[in-house]
Amino acid sequence: MNEPHELAIAGYLAVAAGIPHPWRATQYRIDEVAAMVHVWITRQPQANVKKKRSWFGLLTAVQAIAEAPVNGPEMQWRHLNCMNFTCQIHTLDVLDERHFDLPWFGQPGLPFSNRLSRQVFACLKEGLEIPAICDIHNIPFADLWKFKHALDNGQVKFEYTASHKTDTAAAGPDAHLSSAGSGNVPDVKDPVWERLITGELNIHIKTLSLQLILTKLRQQVSLQQNDEVKQLKLRELHRYVERNQRSLEYELNQFRKISQSEYA
Structure with missing residues (x-):
């Protein structure tokens, strides 16, 4: 050219x-x-x-x-x-x-530039489903799945925007009690989710599917020590519990008791 x-x-x-x-x-x-x-x-x-x-004075x-x-x-x-x-x-x-x-x-072997990766990550963090993210950014499903697999395995190394701490401390105990009491599932900002996802809190789990997903998410968080990734994974756990709360009543009772006891 x-x-x-x-x-x-x-x-x-x-x-x-x-x-x-x-x-x-x-x-x-x-x-x-x-x-x-x-x-x-x-x-x-x-x-x-x-x-x-030139010889004749021409340029x-x-x-x-x-x-x-x-x-x-x-x-x-x-x-x-x-x-x-x-x-x-x-x-x-x-x-x-x-x-x-x-x-x-972007990173070698990954499909997206760093700038697009940040936008895709923000969508994942907000809880958007994969088909919706593909539609918003006009990206192939296979590429997004490849990116998410790399993210889950600690292979995405771009710098994330610093996350703002959840305003749980500023909101005070009443906010947590109201959010926990307003439904069967404690609010996503409740500290119980972060303690679960990091392994700080262990409860007695009867449901095998919850045990499997919690083990997987804890492993993914340990691979990538980053606040944004941790928030992404605890939201994923929260969505799973919300969708399956009927079969998780035994575990949910423990979540609610722990949440309420911390702010009693």
Whole structure:
């Protein structure tokens, strides 16, 4: 892609994707059928064009010979959508470990850029179902499942936005008692859930499915020591208990007693 107007379009697409200098776009491809924009970027400097005066006094453009770029295997990640088009970022550059933390790149082997990963994680944390997240971000189910599997196994290493502590302390004991008393299941902000998910609190469990999911969630929290991941997992546990409260009455009685005793 040597035509100036083609390079200009590629540059505009890189700007729209939030990719700053010294990174630049070298080429692009628009797939109108799939409604997808592909942008290839590099940090290699562009060859300079110098003007040289000829024998007859005329100025002619001479392109300086640049060093051949060192290319590695092509890597790509789904980035944020660009209007009605999805956006795929490609690079042939040999990347250092620090480059994988850039917003427009992602972790090796994962499908999403770090910026899109944060948005997907926020949706998971709010309790959205996987089909809804796929619809919102226009991402394939298989890619989201791959991301969630990596997240559950501590393989997602981007920095999360610092979580605000739940306002349980500020709300005082009455807030917990009212939330616990308003239904069979204690409120998601009740400290009992965090104590369960971290293993600080152990109760007598008769229901095998609860024992299995609690063991799995505790293992996932231990793999990734992060407040945001912990909040995600305790919400997952809370949703499970809410949906299955009829079969978990024995365990729920213990939850309520512990919750009420702490704020008695």
